[in-house]
Amino acid sequence: MHSYAALLGRHTTLSRAELTALLPDLIPGKSFGDFFTFQTARELDQTFLSRLGGTILLMRRLISDSAMTIDDLPAILMTELRETAKKPVFSLRLFGLPPRRSQDLLKLCKQHLKKHGTPSRYVGSEREPPKAIQLHDEGLLNPKQGCELTVLLDKEDLWIGRTIAAQDVKAYTERDIGKPVRDTTVGLLPPKLAQTLINFGEYLAGSSDKRKAESDKQKVESGKLTVFDPFCGTGVIPLESMLRGYDVLASDLSLKAVNGCSKNIEWARKTYKIAKKDVETTVWKQDAQKPFALKNPPTIIVTEGTLGPPLLGRPTQKDTEKYMRQVETVIIGFLRNCKATLPGVPVVMTIPVWYAQKHMLFLTKVWDVMHELGYRPTLPPHISPSSDGRFSILYRRNDQFVGREIVLLQPKK
Secondary structure (H helix, E strand, C coil): CCCEEEECCCCCCHHHHHHHHHCCEEEEEEECCEEEEEEECCCHHHHHHHCCCCCEEEEEEEECCCCCCCCHHHHHHHHHCCCCCCCCEEEEEECCCCHHHHHHHHHHHHHHHHHHHHHCEECCCCCCCHHHHHHHHHCCCCCCCEEEEEEECCCCCEEEEEEECCCCHHHHHHHCCCEEEEEEECCCCCCHHHHHHHHHHHHHHHHHHHHCCCHHHHHHHHHCCCEEEECCCCCCHHHHHHHHHHEEEEEEEEEEHHHHHHHHHHHHHHHHCCCCCCCEEEEECCCCCCCCCCCCCCCCCEEECCCCCCCCCCCCHHHHHHHHHHHHHHHHHHHHHHHCCCCCCCCCEEEEEEEEECCEEEEHHHHHHHHCCCEECCCCCCCCCEEECCCEEEEEECCEEEEEEEEEEEEEC
């Protein structure tokens, strides 16, 4: 088994759920603040992290010897820099150490390298380690240029590892802002969250093998899935699915959204060199409450759903109840349609949560309908619901008055 640590994003429960969804054999370890340690038999790298929307950095453990102490860090750094060029770059990511101790360690590392004839350059500052974008730009992820060591300390527990992967901020910016069509009049789905939802869809597809036909099982195992987004908007989920090599089905009630999604798909094909023979895409206008007439059913449904009108201020109880009735009607109609015309297909979707003046307001009727239709809400292993009594995970930025409740629905046998 390999030992890793992940620096999780702001929504730590969501980030952990994504990891456990993609790594079925994951054994949870200890948490050090926003760092989450775990074991898996799989060898992880930058390619794996690039699939994750909720993990910022990934580290591989170097030392598991209980006799090793923090004072051995300079020697460990020297060993890790043995493959680098004449003047390597390095950084230290230290958690749980007092500021003065961190400063001393940095000085000791520099002195140790100099003493052994290795001039170096430190990236970051004594108070703050480098950002993810700096790890890429400065070559800290390239063994021939340098390295970053991560130290996690909590009482008597010491974890020392090397950073092996980091989020590619530039790539996310290109996919989010660089595409030709963005509709700011509706809630914008971040590409990172779209990635996470797709990963949950993969988890449901893989965990439902016993319920699915052998042909579908082979698709899951081969990695060739078909993702259907019936509330596609301008196509964030379809674009992220295309980058995985998945075939895409996308529809929306709005013709404006359908046209925008089609333009963004063509942009993605040209930008990322995605040939039609490798990834098939079909986009059309349709009300998600009307029967889906698909020749071949998708492997999974992954969708944002409808969140109601965007809000610039905290809603009143009266306004929220009106939004709830409108949204719930659409979602219930959609789920009944899925059950009738796409039976057996797992669903990953977001439904709205309103942060009203006094408290949060959740949808209620839709949960009764889920059970009535035979959908079983589920979560990846080792994950507890964000709210008591609701088998879901919450996602919300601090400045938002409408959050997202992420629901994973597995059709019952």
